[in-house]
Amino acid sequence: MSLLAELRGHTGAVASVAVSGDGRTLASAGADRVVRLWDIGHPQNPRALAELPQPAEVTSLAFTPDGDSLAVGGVGHLSVWDVTAAGQPRRRAQLTAPATVRKLLVSPDGRWLAVASTSDGGSLTEIYGLDSPRGLHRLTAIASRPGQAGSIALSADGRVLAVSTPAGQVTLWDMRSPSRPVQRATLPVGTAPTATVFGPLGHEGVLAVVAGDAVRLWQLDLLAAEDEICARAEGRINREQWRTYLGHRHYDPPCD
Known part of the structure; x- marks a missing residue:
């Protein structure tokens, strides 16, 4: 086993990484409020593609199976980005709420997104549709009990x-x-x-x-x-x- 490369550029702790389904694009994010996209098609020689500024710390990332969209969640925010052209990402939708996203999961068909979050009221799992032109459409919620998610x-x-x-x-x-x-x-x-x-x-x-x-x-x-x-x-x-x-x-x- 040998180290292939190190991806540097973040100025704070990295909290989450995600890799596209074809294994060519990696997203990383964390405390510095920036999502960075990397071309890892040649892992020995990775290349920076783009930076996606965020309103607060990022805690979770998830690509859609086709690799065309990236879901980003963090402290008080949730967004979906069109990364079809990874060098020129475009934000499709953004939501803000007094909650912290803990985990994002995209369905295998890319049609919906599960979002686990916590707030002062407790923990919650929400389901969002991803097949809307607006990028995010809340379908329903599964409530948990008060406390940590x-x-x-x-x-x-x-x-x-x-x-x-x-x-x-x-x-x-x-x-x-x-x-x-x-x-x-x-x-x-x-x-x-x-x-x-x-x-x-x-x-x-x-x-x-x-x-x-x-x-x-x-x-x-x-x-x-x-x-x-x-x-x-x-x-x-x-x-x-x-x-x-x-x-x-x-x-x-x-x-x-």
Whole structure:
């Protein structure tokens, strides 16, 4: 193993880096309130491409899968930049709020963005649509409990979002309709999770949760199990049955 290069230019601690899907562009940002874009197509000879000034410290970065857009989150701000021409980035949208973005995740199809943030009111996970010409369109929010934010993780196929809470739980959300996420399960992990990640195994993969001095692994196949049940079902749930047993919820039969 050998060091290929060092990317220098930041005047403060770097808090986040992200690499485009084709592996040719790297974004870095942190305390100096500047996002820097780098051409790493030849990693032994990286080249600075552009600087994107930000209103405050940057804490998280995420490219869309096609590499055409970069989501930037930090203290009190969230923005999306068009980096199709990485040397001449253009800001598509910016939002400000009294919250600090802790983590950004872009769906595999590039249509939506999950934003985990904290404020004086507690922690929150918001879902934003990215397919609007305006760049950001808030679809919904998943509230957590007051306290420090946990972490979020997304399965490789984008169908399951894991959201940890300070209460020592991880909730699993069905994201097939990102504007109406459905909570599928809650995993007790014993203490406030500090990191969550999906690994590539099985349909949705293995969920690894760091809690205290232990790493817990969970095999998840929630939606695959639902698919199997629906394949064996003789009929769909009609509206009358839905109103009888689940009248308080929007009609959304799982086997459609």
